[in-house]
Amino acid sequence: MIYIKLLISFFQIGLFSIGGGYAALPLIEEQVVELNGWLTANEFTDLITISQMTPGPIAINAASFVGNQIAGPLGAIISTLGCILPSYIIVMILAYFYFKYKNIKIIQGVLGGLRPAVVALIASAGFSILVTALWGETGISAKLSDIDPVAVILFAISLFILRKFKVNQIMVMLGTGVAGAAVYLMMGR
Amino acid sequence: MDQDKKSLWKLFASTFYLSAFTFGGGYVIVPLMKKRFVDKLGWIEEEEMLNLIAIAQSSPGxxxxxTSILLGYKVFGVAGSIMSVLGTVLPPLIILTAISYFYQSFKDNRVVRAVLMGMQAGVAAVIMDVIISMVGNVIKSRKLFSILMMGGxxxxxxxxxxxxVLIILVCGLIGAIAVLYGDRKGKGAKKQ
Incomplete structure (x- = not known):
C-alpha cells in the first residue's frame, strides 16, 4: 500500500538525517527519486527551489509535497508523520535522560562545552545567511559591485530597528519582503 | 514576563506562528524560538535553551x-512536546500541500521571487540581532573557557x-575533560 511505503521511506529520511538543514537532501533524493521514482530529477530540483521559498524544514517540506503528489492530503500527513516519528522517539529518550541527569558534574561539563559551541554554530549559519542576502548565491567577494545595494540598505535599517526599538521580528521580515519587492520590481529585476 | 499565562494553547500558537513565518530553515527559527521563549515569555532560561538546542542538534531530524519537541517537553511534559511539534509541523504541511497543486506558477512568479529576495535581508538582520545578543552574553560571562570554546x-x-556533528562531539568531550581535570587539580585550580 502506498501509504505504508510513504511512511517507511520518510521514516528512514527522518532517522538518518543528522546535522540538520541540507544534510537531509541526498537522503531525500535517494528515497524519492532513485528508489521509488515518486519525483523526476527535475521535479526534485523544483522541490528544493520551493523549499527555499517557503517556511519549514526541507525534510518536512519534501514529505508534504511528495505525499500530496503521490497520495493526496492524507499521503502528505502520513509522510510528514513518518518523517518526524524517529526524531520524536529519539529526542524524547534524550530529554528523559537530560532532565534526569543534567545535574551530574560530568554532564554539566559536557553541556558547558556544548553551549558556547551552539552559539558559534548559530553565528556561523547566520553569517552564511548574511552573505547570501548581500552577495547572492555566488557568495562573498572583494568586488564592491557584487554587493546588492538594496539588500545592504534593507539589512542595515532592519538591524537598526531591531536593536533600537525591540520590534516584532516577523514584522521586520515581512516588511523587508514588501519593501524589497517594491524596489526590485521597479528596478525590473 | 508573563510566566503565569503559560498554557498549552499559547505554546501551540507560538510555535505555529514562528514556523509559519520563518523562512530560511532551522538556524533561523531556533534563534527566534530562543528570543520568544527565553526573552519574551520567560518560560525557560537561556542556559537551558542552549542545552536543549545542543541536544536537538545532536539528534536525527x-x-x-x-528543538520544539524539547521545548514543549520542558514546559508541559509529553502533552507539551506533542503540541509544540504539531505547531511546528502544521504550517509547512499545509503550505506545501497547497502549493503542490500549482507549484509551477508559484516558482516562476516574479512578485513572489521579489518578495523573497527582499525578505532575505530582513531574515539576515533578525538572525544577526539574536546572534549579537547571544555572543554578547557569552563574552559578558567573562568565562575564558566559554569564550575560547565559542571562538574555536x-x-x-x-x-x-x-x-x-563532529564539532558538537568534540566540544562536549572537551567540556567533560575540563570538568574532570578541574576536579583532579582540586579546588585551588580554575573555578567555572
Whole structure:
C-alpha cells in the first residue's frame, strides 16, 4: 500500500538525517527519486527551489509535497508523520535522560562545552545567511559591485530597528519582503 | 514576563506562528524560538535553551522540529512536546500541500521571487540581532573557557567547514575533560 511505503521511506529520511538543514537532501533524493521514482530529477530540483521559498524544514517540506503528489492530503500527513516519528522517539529518550541527569558534574561539563559551541554554530549559519542576502548565491567577494545595494540598505535599517526599538521580528521580515519587492520590481529585476 | 499565562494553547500558537513565518530553515527559527521563549515569555532560561538546542542538534531530524519537541517537553511534559511539534509541523504541511497543486506558477512568479529576495535581508538582520545578543552574553560571562570554546567552534565551522556533528562531539568531550581535570587539580585550580 502506498501509504505504508510513504511512511517507511520518510521514516528512514527522518532517522538518518543528522546535522540538520541540507544534510537531509541526498537522503531525500535517494528515497524519492532513485528508489521509488515518486519525483523526476527535475521535479526534485523544483522541490528544493520551493523549499527555499517557503517556511519549514526541507525534510518536512519534501514529505508534504511528495505525499500530496503521490497520495493526496492524507499521503502528505502520513509522510510528514513518518518523517518526524524517529526524531520524536529519539529526542524524547534524550530529554528523559537530560532532565534526569543534567545535574551530574560530568554532564554539566559536557553541556558547558556544548553551549558556547551552539552559539558559534548559530553565528556561523547566520553569517552564511548574511552573505547570501548581500552577495547572492555566488557568495562573498572583494568586488564592491557584487554587493546588492538594496539588500545592504534593507539589512542595515532592519538591524537598526531591531536593536533600537525591540520590534516584532516577523514584522521586520515581512516588511523587508514588501519593501524589497517594491524596489526590485521597479528596478525590473 | 508573563510566566503565569503559560498554557498549552499559547505554546501551540507560538510555535505555529514562528514556523509559519520563518523562512530560511532551522538556524533561523531556533534563534527566534530562543528570543520568544527565553526573552519574551520567560518560560525557560537561556542556559537551558542552549542545552536543549545542543541536544536537538545532536539528534536525527530537522533541528527546528527537535528543538520544539524539547521545548514543549520542558514546559508541559509529553502533552507539551506533542503540541509544540504539531505547531511546528502544521504550517509547512499545509503550505506545501497547497502549493503542490500549482507549484509551477508559484516558482516562476516574479512578485513572489521579489518578495523573497527582499525578505532575505530582513531574515539576515533578525538572525544577526539574536546572534549579537547571544555572543554578547557569552563574552559578558567573562568565562575564558566559554569564550575560547565559542571562538574555536566558530573557526572550525566557518573557516574549515567542519561537520556540525563532529564539532558538537568534540566540544562536549572537551567540556567533560575540563570538568574532570578541574576536579583532579582540586579546588585551588580554575573555578567555572
Amino acid at each position: 530537522p533541528i527546528a522540529v527537535n 567552534a566558530l573557526i572550525a565551522a566557518l573557516v574549515f567547514d567542519i561537520n556540525v
